[in-house]
Amino acid sequence: MVIRHTDDSHWQSVSVLNYKEEGHHFSRITRQVLYDGCPELPCQLRYFEIAVGGHSSLEHHEHVHLVFIVRGEGDVLVGNEVQRVSEKDLVTIPGNTWHQFQADRGVPLGFLCLVNVDRDRPSLPTEEDLESLRRDPRVAAFIKS
């Protein structure tokens, strides 16, 4: 089966969804489910796109993310490192690691994100977590919550 790419940010018959059902811990980001798993390959492949100035949640969880940048550029926090990412870079986000994507370079940031179908829910930072994260000035300057 072929799911055709139709323009920069869309695929045939794939709906553009809310990033998450609710919350104010993210901004200007959408989600599309390109592959929803099958018993023989129980992964889900999502495409997220962050508009200029937006960001994903600052979160952590047990499950691992495998991310492939498809469009534009931006920056990502993984653990306590902020790194610039651009098209065709691959990012591995280990389990239990704080992470956040930001489209902070004047262009949208679009990326594929692969996860197990069976996975835990993300945790958002507590005030204590934020205090701890902000001890690193580079992290403090980057994160949005």
Add this chain to the structure above:
Amino acid sequence: MVIRHTDDSHWQSVSVLNYKEEGHHFSRITRQVLYDGCPELPCQLRYFEIAVGGHSSLEHHEHVHLVFIVRGEGDVLVGNEVQRVSEKDLVTIPGNTWHQFQADRGVPLGFLCLVNVDRDRPSLPTEEDLESLRRDPRVAAFIKS
């Protein structure tokens, strides 16, 4: 961890490998392993690139392929259908389904291919399989073995 894309077909510190160890059932195709799996996400993400005029094996296996076209265009046989594919199209190849990729449109064809780490080995067609596949004239005109 970020694996940086360095040019059209390469990533930092990722080796370009033979497509398969041996055989004459493929042509002008290379393999790069971008992600080799971990217990929490036991998949392997490979990048294959077929130079102009080349092709992958005509094969089938129980495991499922999830393919994302990254560069150029070409055609793919899935089952008994030949379809044109180009950048950012997604192709699902179900288990036990004959398939072959060809860079037959004057440009290279580069694609990501996701599989389970734990998977069966591909089977190549027997003379009987080829005879059966060739009963469909569109398939007969396409396949290379």
